[in-house]
Amino acid sequence: MFYHLLYPLHTQISFLNVFRYITFRTIYCSLTAFLICFLLGPWVIRKLTKMQVGQYIRQQGPESHFDKAGTPTMGGILIVFSVIITTLIWTDLSNYYIWIVLMVAVSYAVIGFIDDYLMQVKKQSKGLSVKSKFAMQTVIAVLAGFLCYISPEFDTHVTIPFFKNIKPDLGVFYIFFAALVIVGTSNAVNLTDGLDGLAIGPVLIASVTYMIFAYVGGHAKIAEYLQITYVKGGGEITVLCGALAGASLGFLWFNTYPAQIFMGDVGSLPLGAILGTVAVITKQEVLLVLVGGLFVIEALSVIFQVGFFKVTNGRRIFKMAPLHHHFELKGWPEPKVIVRFWIIAIALALISMSTLKIR
Numbered sequence: 001m002f003y004h005l006l007y008p009l010h011t012q013i014s015f016l017n018v019f020r021y022i023t024f025r026t027i028y029c030s031l032t033a034f035l036i037c038f039l040l041g042p043w044v045i046r047k048l049t050k051m052q053v054g055q056y057i058r059q060q061g062p063e064s065h066f067d068k069a070g071t072p073t074m075g076g077i078l079i080v081f082s083v084i085i086t087t088l089i090w091t092d093l094s095n096y097y098i099w100i101v102l103m104v105a106v107s108y109a110v111i112g113f114i115d116d117y118l119m120q121v122k123k124q125s126k127g128l129s130v131k132s133k134f135a136m137q138t139v140i141a142v143l144a145g146f147l148c149y150i151s152p153e154f155d156t157h158v159t160i161p162f163f164k165n166i167k168p169d170l171g172v173f174y175i176f177f178a179a180l181v182i183v184g185t186s187n188a189v190n191l192t193d194g195l196d197g198l199a200i201g202p203v204l205i206a207s208v209t210y211m212i213f214a215y216v217g218g219h220a221k222i223a224e225y226l227q228i229t230y231v232k233g234g235g236e237i238t239v240l241c242g243a244l245a246g247a248s249l250g251f252l253w254f255n256t257y258p259a260q261i262f263m264g265d266v267g268s269l270p271l272g273a274i275l276g277t278v279a280v281i282t283k284q285e286v287l288l289v290l291v292g293g294l295f296v297i298e299a300l301s302v303i304f305q306v307g308f309f310k311v312t313n314g315r316r317i318f319k320m321a322p323l324h325h326h327f328e329l330k331g332w333p334e335p336k337v338i339v340r341f342w343i344i345a346i347a348l349a350l351i352s353m354s355t356l357k358i359r
Contacts, residue, residue: 003092022215026239029090030246036082037250045254045261048072053120071259074116075251076267079200080109082247083274087240095236097281100147101274107140108186108273112265120264127265137183137269144277145178153232161287161352164227164359181285182276188295189272191302191322196259197252198324198338202294202345203271204248209291209349210275211241213282216356226356229283237281244274257335287355293348294341298322 003019010017018024049072084102091098111133119127148154149172156174157167170177193199216222218235248271254260263271272295279288289296305321318326327337 026242030242033086033246034250073262074264075261076263086243108270112269141179141182145175185276186272188299190268193268196257207244214238290352
């Protein structure tokens with residue numbers, strides 16, 4: 001909005017030329033998103049508390065979680081609202097890719113909202129069925145992949161980290177590959193959201209990492225120098241990543257231990273989907289496995305635990321899955337688990353950024 005309203009006036013007011021620059025708009029988009037979450041956070045917490053939208057704690061979980069029961073959840077509404085509003089304010093709204101990401105964000109937020117609403121408001125124990133939720137996620141993700149695919153300048157080659165000459169072209173099958181990335185990331189973030197600030201911290205780290213990828217990949221000269229895929233128009237995704245980073249930081253203010261609010265599925269599902277869609281658009285799809293390595297580890301711990309349990313008739317690999325609960329039951333205090341997992345996420349993000357030069 002500001003880009004369209006203020007930048008055209010730069011010929012009369014030279015200062016307004018700053019709205020041309022992605023870096024300037026990214027900084028202030030991040031700050032705006034942070035302030036929205038920071039200022040609206042207390043009101044949202046009071047509203048959710050009044051509506052008695054409290055977190056349900058399963059009896060099979062660690063005993064240390066029982067006192068979290070009743071903590072307001074569905075706080076992801078605040079994050080998604082902040083991301084959407086600031087994106088509309090600070091980005092170039094003529095950018096095709098921006099609207100794809102926003103479509104995915106809103107759609108997954110609706111899926112998460114329905115699931116949370118059924119469980120937290122209607123007090124249905126399971127919310128949406130797994131099949132229904134997965135089906136809706138898949139339809140939206142395939143649509144997003146298709147919208148990317150039909151863009152005339154979109155490249156259907158898959159970038160392989162550390163290799164500059166290995167770029168398999170999936171052609172029309174890229175649509176389904178993109179859907180896999182989006183759905184997989186969405187559910188991986190959802191599984192990670194189990195401790196105070198555990199999921200939003202790595203989301204913040206990943207969004208900053210993809211902010212860098214979007215900027216360099218959307219800049220023709222830098223992309224050529226780094227020998228990475230140039231994505232025309234992809235640079236504008238930098239501003240959206242800034243919105244996600246700022247909103248995550250603002251939400252973390254209230255979600256940090258001991259949490260005053262939880263994000264719920266209405267937050268975790270769209271946040272993961274946004275990261276997956278951004279990874280597809282910036283042509284750093286496979287690298288998301290490394291950038292979001294913590295999410296991958298958490299998801300795999302559940303898959304391995306369930307598979308091993310079924311194959312061995314009741315035996316377990318971990319004390320409890322996802323993995324963060326395993327360390328809790330080993331005696332790690334919750335803050336220690338959270339911060340150490342954040343450290344892992346930071347390390348993985350730094351390694352992923354090194355792939356820009358190691359090829």
